[in-house]
Each structure stands twice: as C-alpha cells, then as structure tokens.
Amino acid sequence: MTGESDDETYTLDDELLARARIHAREVVDEYDVSVDLGALEWDVSARAKRRAGACRWHADREVATIVLARRAYEAYDWPAFAAVVRHELVHAWEFQQFGESGHGPRFLERAAELDAPRHCQSFSDPRYVLHCLEDHCDWRAERHRASQPVKAPDQYRCGACGGSYEVEHVESGRTWTSASGFGGVKAALGDRW
Numbered sequence: 001m002t003g004e005s006d007d008e009t010y011t012l013d014d015e016l017l018a019r020a021r022i023h024a025r026e027v028v029d030e031y032d033v034s035v036d037l038g039a040l041e042w043d044v045s046a047r048a049k050r051r052a053g054a055c056r057w058h059a060d061r062e063v064a065t066i067v068l069a070r071r072a073y074e075a076y077d078w079p080a081f082a083a084v085v086r087h088e089l090v091h092a093w094e095f096q097q098f099g100e101s102g103h104g105p106r107f108l109e110r111a112a113e114l115d116a117p118r119h120c121q122s123f124s125d126p127r128y129v130l131h132c133l134e135d136h137c138d139w140r141a142e143r144h145r146a147s148q149p150v151k152a153p154d155q156y157r158c159g160a161c162g163g164s165y166e167v168e169h170v171e172s173g174r175t176w177t178s179a180s181g182f183g184g185v186k187a188a189l190g191d192r193w
Contacts, residue, residue: 026042045067059099130165133165
C-alpha cells in the first residue's frame, strides 16, 4: 500500500493518509455513518490529474479502497480535501451497504448529511477547453485528455444548447471544430502538443 515506509522518514503520502484516516474516524463517530473502517483500505495516486479521489469496491473481499490524489492534497486547503474524504466515505458506505455506488438520490442525501460535495473542484489546469460557438450560449467544458469530443468536435454538440462548439488547446491557444482540424493543430504543434 502506498504511503507506508520502512524507516522513520515520513512522506507527504504518509501525512495525507494519516489525516484522511483520522478524519474518516471523526466523521464515522460524529455523523454515525455505518462505514466499517476495518473493511476500508486507503491508497494514494501520484498520477491522478482530474479526480481528487475514487472509491473502488472489491466484492470478492467485501472491501472498499479509497484512493486519494496527492496533487489534490497539495492543491487544496484542508477543508476542501476533507470534503473529498467525506465524499469517498459516502461511496464506501454505499458499497458496504448495497454493493454498488453512484451519484444518485441515495448518495446525494447521505452526502448532504456529511457536507460532502457531489463533485470536487478542479485541482489542475485542463489541457483542452470546449467553447460553444452560439452567441447566446456561454457553455464551456474542460478536458484533460484528447477524448472523442476533443478529437472530433463536429460529431458532438454543445452540452447546454445543442449548438456547435470549438476546442481550444490551452497551452497554444490554437482551436479547431473538426477531426481534420484536430489533426492539423496536432501536426502543427509537433513537440509542443
């Protein structure tokens, strides 16, 4: 498990996990949440760029693993990160009680009781931003990887009004509205892509 060390040197991961575990115990006690902390494992992701946390269910062992993003811990203040821990505890509760979890009404009700957000604020800059091209619409969406809506925006529609949108490569400011435009910008940027 990430964060454990063989010597007396403590890492940022050790700190993150210790604070998360302590907060989880406080939440379980204060809010009387029926999460079995003995059937809960913790891990740290050094790679996560978008998700501050995740909860995975291992049905074969009936154990939930909460994975917390180191980058989020470094970017957020403690109250914001503690909210991430509470959010993932709601998932752990759902998995332990019902064998499944999502962001539906049951989750939202329990999350509200724990003052846990449905979604966490971003802790890294997006690589791409999608902008609606309609004058009356200010819809935008951020993406961190080149998903299909980024690669072929002409095959998708604005999430608010259904109009066309363009994709911006944030670092360069270059934009495109089609799959061929994506290929052209990628080729033009070369190593700067």
